[in-house]
Amino acid sequence: MALPARWAKKIEASDPADEIMELQMGPSHPASHGTIKFNLKLDGERIVDCDVEVGYLHRAFEKMTEQGTWTQVFPYTDRLNYASPCINNVGFALAVEKLCGIEIPDRCKYVRLIMSEISRITDHLTCLGMAAGEVGAQTVMFYMLEARELLYDLVEAVTGARLTVTWCRVGGITRDLPEDFADRIKVAFRNLDAVLEDCDRLLSRNRVFIDRMSGIGQLSREDAISYGLTGPLLRAAGVAYDVRKADPYLVYDRMDFEVPTGEQGDNYDRFNVRFQEMYQAKRIIEQAMRQLPAGPVCIDDHRFILPPKERVYNSIEGLMNHFKIVMEGIKVPAGEVYCAVEGANGELGFYVVSDGSGRPYRVRVRPPCFFGMGALNKMLIGRMIADIITTFGMINMIGGECDR
Amino acid sequence: MLIDKLKQRFGADIAAADNSCGEHVITVSREAAPAVLRALRDEPDFAFNFLIDLTAVDWMGREPRFEVVYQLKSLARNHRLRVKVPVPGNDAWVASAIELWKSADWLERECFDMFGIHFRDHPDLRRILLYDSFVGHPLRKDYPVDRRQPIVEEVDPVAAPRPPSR
Numbered sequence: 118m119a120l121p122a123r124w125a126k127k128i129e130a131s132d133p134a135d136e137i138m139e140l141q142m143g144p145s146h147p148a149s150h151g152t153i154k155f156n157l158k159l160d161g162e163r164i165v166d167c168d169v170e171v172g173y174l175h176r177a178f179e180k181m182t183e184q185g186t187w188t189q190v191f192p193y194t195d196r197l198n199y200a201s202p203c204i205n206n207v208g209f210a211l212a213v214e215k216l217c218g219i220e221i222p223d224r225c226k227y228v229r230l231i232m233s234e235i236s237r238i239t240d241h242l243t244c245l246g247m248a249a250g251e252v253g254a255q256t257v258m259f260y261m262l263e264a265r266e267l268l269y270d271l272v273e274a275v276t277g278a279r280l281t282v283t284w285c286r287v288g289g290i291t292r293d294l295p296e297d298f299a300d301r302i303k304v305a306f307r308n309l310d311a312v313l314e315d316c317d318r319l320l321s322r323n324r325v326f327i328d329r330m331s332g333i334g335q336l337s338r339e340d341a342i343s344y345g346l347t348g349p350l351l352r353a354a355g356v357a358y359d360v361r362k363a364d365p366y367l368v369y370d371r372m373d374f375e376v377p378t379g380e381q382g383d384n385y386d387r388f389n390v391r392f393q394e395m396y397q398a399k400r401i402i403e404q405a406m407r408q409l410p411a412g413p414v415c416i417d418d419h420r421f422i423l424p425p426k427e428r429v430y431n432s433i434e435g436l437m438n439h440f441k442i443v444m445e446g447i448k449v450p451a452g453e454v455y456c457a458v459e460g461a462n463g464e465l466g467f468y469v470v471s472d473g474s475g476r477p478y479r480v481r482v483r484p485p486c487f488f489g490m491g492a493l494n495k496m497l498i499g500r501m502i503a504d505i506i507t508t509f510g511m512i513n514m515i516g517g518e519c520d521r
Numbered sequence: 522m523l524i525d526k527l528k529q530r531f532g533a534d535i536a537a538a539d540n541s542c543g544e545h546v547i548t549v550s551r552e553a554a555p556a557v558l559r560a561l562r563d564e565p566d567f568a569f570n571f572l573i574d575l576t577a578v579d580w581m582g583r584e585p586r587f588e589v590v591y592q593l594k595s596l597a598r599n600h601r602l603r604v605k606v607p608v609p610g611n612d613a614w615v616a617s618a619i620e621l622w623k624s625a626d627w628l629e630r631e632c633f634d635m636f637g638i639h640f641r642d643h644p645d646l647r648r649i650l651l652y653d654s655f656v657g658h659p660l661r662k663d664y665p666v667d668r669r670q671p672i673v674e675e676v677d678p679v680a681a682p683r684p685p686s687r
Contacts, residue, residue: 172650177666179635180659184666215542342570342596345624356596363599454542455574455592455603468592470578483574483592491627520650 137165144173148506150247151514153490155505164505167497171490174516182480186446187213187287190480195281197482198518200243201236201461203229203272206285209480211366212456212467213287217449219421224412225289226367231405232275232284233367233458234398238309239268240461240513241391241398248388248510249320252329257316264312267305274301287447288422289415299406306399313395321389330385334496334508341382344492348463348485349390350512354382360459371408372401387511421447446475462486462513484518523600526566531557536607546603551589554606555616561593561602562621569593569602572622575629577608577636581662586610587638591618608638617643635660 143154152173158166178197182190194205207229214221246261269279274295276284284291295301320326336346341354351358359376361369377393379386415422419438428435451473457466463485470479489512496508523545524538534557537548549557561567571594578588585607593602606615617640618625629640630649637658640646648655652672657664 172648172652175650177659180664180666218542340623343623345572345622345628358596364601452541455544455601457573464573466574466592468574468576468590479578481574481576481590487627488624491624495623 142502142505144170148251149509150251151509151516151519153509153514153516157502159502162501162503164497164500164502167494167505169490169493171487171514172520174520176517176521178482178521179480182477184476186475187449187477188442188446190477191285192281192283194482195283196517197484197521198240198460198462198465198486198515199280200513200515201233201240202280202282203232203236203276203284204240204458204460204465206282207233207367208456208458208460208465209467209469210285210287211458212454212469213449215456216452216454216469216471217287217421217447219288219416219418221289221416222413223368223410224293225414227405227409228275228290228294228414229285230367230369230372231294231402231409232272234402234405235268235271237398237461238395239265239272241395242268244461244510244513245316245388245391248507248513249316249326251506251510252326254320254323254326257319260312260316260319264309267308271298271301271305274298286415286422287449288418289413293414294409302402302406306403309399313392317392321392327385329503329507330388330511331383332381333384333500333504334387334511335381335383336492336496337382340492340495344495345488346463346492347488348460349387349394350463350489350492352376353379353386353390355380360457360464364457366456366458368405368408369401372404374401384507384511448473448475449477457483460485462489462515462518482518482521484521486512486514487519490514490519523567523602527602530560530564530566541603544601544603546605548605548607551606551608551615554604555618558591558604558618558621561604567602568595568597570596572618572624572628573601575618575625575632577632577638577660579636579660579662581610584609587613587636589615589632589638613637614639614641616641619643634658637661 138159140157140159142157143149144152154170156168157164178193181193190209191206194209195202197205242261242265246258250258273279275292276282336354338354338356341351355378357376357378362376374397377390379390423442424435424438429439449471451471453470455466455468457464465485466483468481469477472478497505527547528535528538534549534553535547536550539546561569573594574592576590580586587608589606589608591604608615617629627649629643632638633640633646634648634651635658655670
């Protein structure tokens, strides 16, 4: 990148005090939670240029999806945004279902929605807790991680795993909510409320915290749109775009919730938007639990859903269905579809192409934090080194999702 | 409807228009693509201010081999459109959209990295997820999934055991 004329002149003069220093920050820096490298050009502590290098966690997600059956993609999606794996599962399942023309049962929609919103809270708690810890508020970090445990317990009760859930299938989900789930949610939310209130009091009017966040990493509305930002980053810049409102999927159109927005587009607004979204997510879950209908959680079509074990062992038809799904995979008709859900970091889109065989021809995931990282350079130039940490923290770059 | 408006506005520039699972898809030649994309962004009937995603699909064995796929989204009109640009395999290039949307910068770098499609007039077209010395483009269908390209030399701990520490 060409330097501005005034910097080039300084280099020619070669006065050591005016020199541009090159500094490579990362790829494993203790203050950046994520493997990423910043190639910085510095004038003192001021950032003249910042080249962001991503890809350290590249695991060939898109190539690997082409190797197995459609169902075998689910474990890979867990590992995209590993702070909210349920949303990734739901996103991929919805894309394939759209392509197959499957209409899932009502209860399945509600359960998927509830788990998505629980995951949204865990993701925001991770992001905010880590960001707070990185500016010195270690207490908040531990409070938030503790609250996240409460929600991980809920996820574990439903899916059997905390992180690698692999819990959706094309046409349904593997496990329904346990019977005492409503009570568990009540207990977890009571504790969560207490934690959120504490953290709010510790941070929202804290002078040190506000000084570190306010006015930093600002991005205008136009820039945010041009850089393709979505989710909390875009909403902090004042654009109320949320996939749950713009293109409602599952049963979000039956829920009453607000889309919090900011005004400045700075880190403090991003922090607030995420914080408010946790309250909104709670509101959605409580409504969904009240509306939750009875019924099956999977479609009754054994071309897509494994038959119950009883039928596999006792009937030839059940055995054949089981064999076909396990050995050949489900048959997805040829075609292509783009399907987006609102991930915790923004629009999480799956563009899937099928050639009609039992394997995906192409699965492309649109990772929301990749776009945030693309705009990081713009947010940082002219700022101080210390601002990298807060800005990077608020983008909530998740290596698994950004680098795939 | 959006597709009718598009056909009316661009006429012969649109090689094919399709509706796939309720989504609007148009196919545009790579020569016409820059003008069409610019009009899609700027004209109030379309107002696609978001380049949501850019990727490619490798249809090996078919000609033209690649399809560059743009996913567009309009906030004002709340509609989506998919624009496909066919690209031949032996001369894979399209014009860069970086002038229109800044998100095209990293997206085109990734597409170049994974498919080896060249984006003309991109100011900084280099690999993004893989390292510079990587050979080949892994999302092409002819790239073998099990090829290894380690950055540091791989040592088999069985064949070449480490010397015992004192």
